[in-house]
Amino acid sequence: MKIASIQLEIKDSESKSARIDRVESMIDGLKGQDLIVLPETWATGYFSFDRYIDESEELNGDFVQRFSAKAKEVKSYIFAGSFIEKNNGKYYNTSVLFSPDGTLIGTYRKMHLFRYGSKEGQILTRGNETTVVDTEFGKVGLSTCYDLRFPELYRAEVDLGAELLLVTSAWPHRRLEHWKLFNSVRALENQCFLISSNCVGNTNDVLLAGHSQVVDPWGIVVAAGGDEETIIKTEIDPAQVAKIRDVFPNLKHRVLDRQEEFS
Numbered sequence: 423m424k425i426a427s428i429q430l431e432i433k434d435s436e437s438k439s440a441r442i443d444r445v446e447s448m449i450d451g452l453k454g455q456d457l458i459v460l461p462e463t464w465a466t467g468y469f470s471f472d473r474y475i476d477e478s479e480e481l482n483g484d485f486v487q488r489f490s491a492k493a494k495e496v497k498s499y500i501f502a503g504s505f506i507e508k509n510n511g512k513y514y515n516t517s518v519l520f521s522p523d524g525t526l527i528g529t530y531r532k533m534h535l536f537r538y539g540s541k542e543g544q545i546l547t548r549g550n551e552t553t554v555v556d557t558e559f560g561k562v563g564l565s566t567c568y569d570l571r572f573p574e575l576y577r578a579e580v581d582l583g584a585e586l587l588l589v590t591s592a593w594p595h596r597r598l599e600h601w602k603l604f605n606s607v608r609a610l611e612n613q614c615f616l617i618s619s620n621c622v623g624n625t626n627d628v629l630l631a632g633h634s635q636v637v638d639p640w641g642i643v644v645a646a647g648g649d650e651e652t653i654i655k656t657e658i659d660p661a662q663v664a665k666i667r668d669v670f671p672n673l674k675h676r677v678l679d680r681q682e683e684f685s
């Protein structure tokens with residue numbers, strides 16, 4: 423399975439439409455990839471909170487239509503990261519996954535809204551549904567940035583069969599070590615591949631971390647970006663998940679009912 427994670431630079435001077443055009447051109451150069459992954463609210467810019475409402479769109483809006491068309495054109499799964507979704511007077515940080523025929527096969531509204539140096543929690547409504555979708559490469563669980571700090575979300579995805587965890591992010595550089603640790607640990611403890619896409623650049627006085635990761639189910643980082651805009655390309659074997667779960671079955675050793683211990 424060929425993967426490309428686009429680690430995009432967020433420049434405050436760049437408009438949403440110019441950034442979308444730029445990303446579409448990047449994707450045009452990525453023909454032959456099975457999965458392309460993008461960062462969190464990259465079109466508006468995560469830290470551009472004053473643009474959230476004006477740049478919000480409905481789920482059948484331009485953003486979704488363009489990436490549906492792009493997935494069909496390049497014949498790849500595209501996890502287009504997230505955008506600000508408007509729905510019935512509420513706003514969400516919603517990520518979208520398209521199949522190679524352009525079908526929107528997965529949507530996920532960020533469950534854990536970030537509130538530390540972020541206005542996200544004041545503007546947006548949190549999602550309340552875990553999303554795991556079927557693909558030809560196995561079951562894929564969707565998540566967004568701050569979610570990485572909440573292991574129960576990923577365990578819920580694994581309980582729904584997830585083998586591949588996709589993380590769309592806009593994670594600041596000042597907590598880079600947390601970012602790297604969480605990427606590795608969420609993959610390792612859940613015996614899944616984890617593919618993340620983070621932004622880079624200095625936006626609204628926040629330096630973004632980059633270091634997008636591809637981590638295997640043994641917790642090994644197989645590919646990663648640095649501090650600059652780049653496209654991380656690598657190949658993974660999704661069958662490795664079943665193999666590792668078979669030889670080292672820690673997911674089967676969970677103690678799910680602790681009643682006995684406490685009675």
Ligand SMILES: NC(=O)CCC(=O)C(=O)O
Nearest residue numbers: 536567568592593594597
């Ligand atoms: N965009 C985010 O959710 C940022 C999360 C973050 O910076 C952190 O958890 O630390």
